[in-house]
Amino acid sequence: MPNERGVFFLQNLVAYFSRFDPTARERYDPTVDQVTSVQGLFRDAAGVAQLPATASGPWIAPYAGKPFDAVVTQLASACAAN
Numbered sequence: 001m002p003n004e005r006g007v008f009f010l011q012n013l014v015a016y017f018s019r020f021d022p023t024a025r026e027r028y029d030p031t032v033d034q035v036t037s038v039q040g041l042f043r044d045a046a047g048v049a050q051l052p053a054t055a056s057g058p059w060i061a062p063y064a065g066k067p068f069d070a071v072v073t074q075l076a077s078a079c080a081a082n
Contacts, residue, residue, distance in 0.1 A: 007072060009040035044068040 010033035017024035035041055039057040043050045049071040051064045063071045 005044035005068065007042040007075060009036045010034065011036050042068070042071060 012030065013028040013032045013034055014024050014030045016034070017028060021027070038052040039055045039060050041052065042063065045068075047068055049063050049066050049068045051060060055061075063074075
């Protein structure tokens with residue numbers, strides 16, 4: 001496991017799979033979450049926000065290469081506003 005910081009956007013397995021699988025509550029642990037997609041994470045690469053090479057979402061691109069702490073602050077502010 002890399003020794004670095006990151007921001008992960010998670011979704012609950014039961015909540016996600018329940019949308020199209022009526023047996024999801026029986027099949028998945030309700031306490032388990034997963035990363036939403038490759039657009040659901042940022043790595044702290046020496047103080048700079050680094051995105052996965054295959055992340056292509058329009059909302060995520062402006063964060064690439066920005067100071068990691070500034071990205072965390074912006075994301076936290078956006079979450080608090082919602």
